[in-house]
Amino acid sequence: MSKSKKELFLELAQPDKNGVSRWVSVIEFKEKYRGLQLGNGGSWCRNNSSLAKEFELEFDKRQTLGNSIDRIRLNGYNTRRVFNQSIRQDIKNHYKQQCCAMCGARGNSENTQIEVDHKDGRKDDLRVSDSNTQTFDDFQALCKACNDKKRQICKKCKESGYRFDATKIPGNRYPFYEGAFEYDGCVGCYQYDPIQYRKTCNDRVFNEGYQIGYNQKTTL
Numbered sequence: 001m002s003k004s005k006k007e008l009f010l011e012l013a014q015p016d017k018n019g020v021s022r023w024v025s026v027i028e029f030k031e032k033y034r035g036l037q038l039g040n041g042g043s044w045c046r047n048n049s050s051l052a053k054e055f056e057l058e059f060d061k062r063q064t065l066g067n068s069i070d071r072i073r074l075n076g077y078n079t080r081r082v083f084n085q086s087i088r089q090d091i092k093n094h095y096k097q098q099c100c101a102m103c104g105a106r107g108n109s110e111n112t113q114i115e116v117d118h119k120d121g122r123k124d125d126l127r128v129s130d131s132n133t134q135t136f137d138d139f140q141a142l143c144k145a146c147n148d149k150k151r152q153i154c155k156k157c158k159e160s161g162y163r164f165d166a167t168k169i170p171g172n173r174y175p176f177y178e179g180a181f182e183y184d185g186c187v188g189c190y191q192y193d194p195i196q197y198r199k200t201c202n203d204r205v206f207n208e209g210y211q212i213g214y215n216q217k218t219t220l
Contacts, residue, residue, distance in 0.1 A: 005044035006050050009072075010051075013074055019077040020076055021073050021074040022073060023073045025063075045072060055075075056076045057073075057074065057075070059072055085118070085123065086131055088131040091116065095140065096114055096116065098141040099114075100114065100141060101141055101142060101195050102194045105143040105145070105146075106141075110144060112143050112144070113143065114141050114143060115142055115144055118138065118139060119139060119140055119193055121150070140195070153191055160183075163175070163179065163180075163189055164189055164191055173205060176188045177197045
């Protein structure tokens, strides 16, 4: 019977009775441990993984140039409550039938397959973590390509303290539909809800155009 990725890493890391292990280099992810290669972020060691739910994970990115993970170690047992990413089945069924809220794609290729996305990229709201209290409005349909891009944008936003500027996307007139550039949450960001962004900004454009026309008329 094949071992899970968690079991393979524990076999490599050899944590002690306190849950502390040596630093494990990604170079060691070969032969029987090839399945641990990180690829798209390494799902087996993300915050919501079974490994992270049991242990505190530390990552070292200072051994080589760039932002890739070079080494991983366990630094004790996790005593914190971890955000549960499980999504209620009726919510999944609803959004799996929709097209991507960002680009409109919905297909069978890997990048166009629909994923059900947590709108709030911080994933720290325990209400959303509980399938009994989460709502349809906490999620949206995104294709895999857009969801991957959003994940990286959210990560950069949290690290920098500044929100994503939607005017980087050609045709978008406003950087966000609510809030300010300083990061204080996800609501109002294009990535949080591109549909609401378009609705709010379209209304704003209309109102601004109406006001300009009214002002021109009254000054004639």
